[in-house]
Amino acid sequence: MRLVFMGTPDFSVPALRALHAAGHEIVAVYCQPPRPAGRGKKLQASPVQQAAEKLGLLVRHPLSLRKNEPEWADFAALRADAAIVAAYGLILPQAMLDAPRLGCLNIHASLLPRWRGASPIQSAILAGDTQSGVTIMQMEAGLDTGPMLLREAVPITATTTATSLHDALSALGADMALRVLADMPTPTPQPEEGVTYAPRLTREDGRIDWAKTATEIDRQIRALTPWPGTFTTLPDDTVLKIGAATPLPDTKHTAQPGTVLDDALTIACGSGAVRLTRLQKPGRGMMDADAFLRGQPLATGALLGAEQPDPA
Incomplete structure (x- = not known):
């Protein structure tokens, strides 16, 4: 034709x-x-x-x-x-x-x-x-x-x-x-x-609300990577992009959503938890969690997402 x-x-x-x-x-x-x-x-x-x-x-x-x-x-x-x-x-x-x-x-x-x-x-x-x-x-x-x-x-x-x-x-x-x-x-x-x-996506759609369930946050990360990308903030307000995570919906905890639960980057959600496996700081490439923690250890009890500046 x-x-x-x-x-x-x-x-x-x-x-x-x-x-x-x-x-x-x-x-x-x-x-x-x-x-x-x-x-x-x-x-x-x-x-x-x-x-x-x-x-x-x-x-x-x-x-x-x-x-x-x-x-x-x-x-x-x-x-x-x-x-x-x-x-x-x-x-x-x-x-x-x-x-x-x-x-x-x-x-x-x-x-x-x-x-x-x-x-x-x-x-x-x-x-x-x-x-x-x-x-x-x-x-x-x-x-x-x-x-x-x-x-x-x-x-x-x-x-x-x-x-x-x-x-x-x-x-x-x-x-x-x-x-x-x-x-x-x-x-x-x-x-x-x-x-x-299906609406047109913006960067704002990538903000992680840790009060959501582990299942919802897992879907958000899988759906919005690579564009517009999902992100949260470290305790020093540095924007942290998240490239992949493992959902742990059956994890029981009483911590505030966004709290680091252990030294394996398990993060409390409104229900369940997610374990972050791929992360990126500004000016760096996306890296595995182990490599990230070698340069940026996060203490158990630290709170992610308390302040969320625009990632752009």
């Missing part, structure tokens, strides 16, 4: 590569413009742009599509059979949704209608869902409201992280996109019940 591909982050790259390898004619790739990155704030192309350029594909990265009628016309002039959209990052106006012969098909990282919106992977883990998945959806003007072409689930276990789920759904979405284009199944309306929304 004659396709336009629209995506920006790492999540989208396997689908782009799979469509190209399958022999589809990708007439243009749309992605977000290069952004400042790193300490030098040099402009850096998105993962999709980098992958597209390696494949020798035409790349377009308009700043906005809203009221951008020249871009709408250029998009229509591509005469695409379909546009495959995967985490592109810009809202498509109706003129662009209608331009391809088969419309615009979205690879969405959830089992719609659960977790429409910006953070479906993280939201599923935070909520304690037992499964996530990918839905290939015919796009329309509403937020992830279009009819479904294909929907497949993957399990969420007690050790699933945002990274592992991201990678699984990214690979699954690439495979499903190929199957949808081969078979073009009949669209099915989304169920009216079970609609939930």
